[in-house]
Amino acid sequence: MIYQGNAITVARGAGNSSDDIATLTFDLKNESINKLSSAVVAELGEAVQALQDEKSLKGLVIASAKDVFIVGADITEFHGLFDKGEDYLVEMNLKVHDIFNAIEDLPFPTVTAINGLALGGGCEVVLTTDFRVMSESAKIGLPETKLGILPGWGGCVRLPRLIGADNAIEWIAGGTENKASAALKMGAVDAVVPADQLEAAALDILARADSGELDYQTRRDEKKQPLKLNPIEQMMAFETAKGYVAGKAGSHYPAPVEAIKVIQKGAGEQRSRAQAIEAKAFAKLALSDVAFNLVGLFMSDQLVKKKAGKYEKQAQSLALTGVLGAGTMGGGIAYQSASKGTPILMKDIKEEALEAGLKEARKLFTKQVERKKLTPQKMAEQLSSIRPTLSYGDFGDVDLIIEAVVENSKVKGNVLSEVEGQVKESTILTSNTSTISITRLAENLKRPENFCGMHFFNPVHRMPLVEVIRGEKTSDAAVSATVAYARTMGKTPIVVNDCPGFLVNRVLFPYFGGFNLLVEQGADFQRVDKVMEKFGWPMGPAYLLDVVGMDIAMHAGEVMAEGFPERMARDDKTIIQIMVDNQRLGQKNAKGFYAYEEDKKGKPKKVSDDAANALVKQVVKAEKEFSDDDIIARMMVPLCLETVRCLEDGIVDSPAEADMALIYGIGFPPFRGGALRYIDALGVAEFVKRAESLSEELGPLYAPTDKLRQMADSGERFYSA
Incomplete structure (x- = not known):
């Protein structure tokens, strides 16, 4: 045994290999998957040092004893690591680069046997070796942009040099998990074989490299050198991609475009300089609110899945x-x-x-x-x-x-x-x-x-x-x-648990209540839509009502009013009622707040409608000027407060489940983390202050609960800091 750790072993002659071939195996104890926690990365450094000290080796296979290869970094550590600041993160990433570079620089050929998911940091481990073989059912990818960050352990440097800038941009900016057939076509792996032939294929590649049939040193050097693109090719590859990706990702998700910029800046550099650029960019993104919230959502999603899994184990078939x-x-x-x-x-x-x-x-x-x-x-x-x-x-x-x-x-x-x-x-x-x-x-x-x-x-x-x-x-x-x-x-x-509207609709209808009040005080509903879409919602409240159906919304509103009369009952007609009275039901009959025409693909396209505008004027009771911030506060405060009430009433068990339900059910902007994370981001005390100010004018719909006031006084949060 060359090295023995809690997650990694290195041995000569493992499996069917000869004694001059070493196998580094990832097998994290007491876990069903492999992931790269800080402790595992430290072990990897020790294992590589042991390999460097070992004499007479002719090759290395990196493999996994789990059903997956490595699913990525340990995301549960991210918030704690991010809290340590930019300088710490840069230094941490450079230390990981040193370990990964040491793998790449070993004095003998190396190959990874990818038997399952190789994602994020797991994929970046894969990229360090000279060759890669992949089982038919495995997947590979760099999904970091979905967490608001970018690959920070060499993915932005090695992948473009391996499969070309265009292909690497597609993988990294899209955060895709790629099948074995696609990876082979791109040149990310050298062979795809059935799972039971994976070890033999890896050993065969090492034998061919040892005999000189495969030039591993040239393959290695290509990953260390600048990208072979002239200025025109660089412009076409990067500038066009940045525009396209920015349009797809939107302004609230900067990571995909930042990843392209990192690839571009490092394109003309040697390995160490390109990695330094990547490490710096990773650290800056990691400190953003978007990354904080998206990482939080990932952990909330894992909690939701874990709870569902416990129920599933008890279920009849x-x-x-x-x-x-x-x-x-x-x-x-x-x-x-x-x-x-x-x-x-x-x-x-x-x-x-x-x-x-x-x-x-x-x-x-x-x-x-x-x-x-x-x-x-x-x-x-x-x-x-x-x-x-x-x-x-x-x-x-x-x-x-x-x-x-x-x-x-x-x-x-x-x-x-x-x-x-x-x-x-x-x-x-x-x-x-x-x-x-x-x-x-x-x-x-x-x-x-x-x-x-x-x-x-x-x-x-x-x-x-x-x-x-x-x-x-x-x-x-x-x-x-x-x-x-x-x-x-x-x-x-x-x-x-049971209550009128359950969780999602109970929370949604105070949001519509805020919209009704805005319209009645003279806010232009089309402007409200644009402000809330800019805030991050997939559609504004008027457009959403058209999609839901005005008759359905009216019926649900009546159920809410019966269940929560103090906050949600209305004595007068709302604009929703007037729309129903005038047979403007939304997309289902092509007229609501907007009129609807078919686009080239046969899908409904909204257009402004004078008849709808005239109906809206019937409910206007005052003429007030609203800033964008005013509109956001009047829409978001009642929604967030009702989420708080659902948590306090025991309708939902945890902040994580409440926030995930809103994201999955009504498209709450993911980069904002959910209603309760949104309150945390504002500060509970600041949120209560805003709510109390609005409730003085607008009533109980905007009144914070006693428990929320207590949280504000004591400095509590919904999520631990």
Whole structure:
């Protein structure tokens, strides 16, 4: 044994290799994956030093004993490391460069055997070796820009020299995970083989390098030298890319463009100078609010997945599911279930509704075929696992049912009671309601313990969130089965407790309430949309209401007003009510706050509409001037306060789950971290001060809770600093 650590071993003659070949194996103890924590990086430095001291070696294989290679750096350490400041981060990265450079400079050929995910820092380890072989199922990539940073351990230096500037920009700016076939085509790896041939392929490459057939020294030198681009080629590669990527990423996400600038600045430099440029740029991005929030979101997402995984372990297996109601939502649910491998019955009372549901599913499958993500044969198989029916004939075998009929408590209650009599006692019933109390819907059920909410967001195939709503009598078994099914469908389930609107809609409607008040005080709704879109929302509140549907919003608003009359009830007509009265329902009938025309792709395109503007004037009670900051405060304060109330009321278990639900469910700007991280960023005391000032004029919707005031007084935060 050359070296033995907690995560790394180095041995001669490992596997089927001869005694003059060393194998460095990553195998982090007590973990299911390999990741590069500070401790593991320190071990890697010691292991490389041991290799440098070893005599008579002819080659090195770097491998993994896990199912993955290395998933990247240990992101749980990031906030603590970032807090140490720019100088510390630069120095830290340069020390890692020294270790990685030592691998690259070993006096014998090196090869990495990539058996699974090699991402971020794991990919940067891979790039240090002279050669790379990859199993057919493995993936490789540098996703750092998705965390608001850039590759800081040589990715911006080595990858462009290996696969060319254009390809490297695409990988790094996009943060993509790339399949083995794509990596081979790009030249990122030298061979792709079945997993059981990985070691043999790596050893074969070392043998060919030792014999002189493969010139490893030339390959190595190419990674150390400046990029071979003349000034015109540099301009074409970098300037064009910066413009395109800036347009795609948007002004709130600077990392992709900064990564291109780093590649560009280092293009004419030798290895050490290019790495110094990379280390400095990494440190600057790491200290940004965007990086702080995106790293926080990653950790919150891991917490949400971990909690869902615990529920999933307790769940019964689901062989067959059913959806009641075959509209756009029902068809979308059926598609999602079938596409992920769970057969589903789709029932409606009308033949034309079933045809519409199948049409929706077929349309979504066809798009997958057009994008070459699905073969026509696979599409036919998956589509056939959706079985339309007008009767309950086969429902005796169904394990879980999603009721997705019209959003009316009486209709839903009748349908749920009816289907309960047609299924086995263990069948889980769920309702895809967006606002109606699960406890109320369970009142007429014989087995309320088998019932919970399963709230999908529209469009089902795109929106990642599913709210799993626990009623007063809902059992853990029902929740576990529903969470497991949501995970099987590729969704992110978050368990919440029952109340009007649950979590996401309960939080969203105070946001619309703030919008109503702005409009009534003379704010131009189109300007409000633009300000909130600039703030980071995918669409402003008026546009969002058009997409949701004015009638749906009005109904949900009534449920909210009944549940929380002090904050959300209105005596007078709102602009939403007036729009409904004038049959302006939004995109569904091509007129709402905006009128809608089809663009070249057949999608609705909003245009200003004089008729809508005239209706808005009917609710204006005052004429006030609002700054952009005023608009943001009036929109964001009620949304954030309602999130706080949901946490205090026990509707959601943790700040992380609350923030992830808003990001996944209504598109809260990810770079701002969620509503509770947004409060933390402002400072709880400053947020309370703003809320109290607004509540004096605008009432209870803007009034902070007593507990939030206490947090402000004591300097508490929702997330630890």
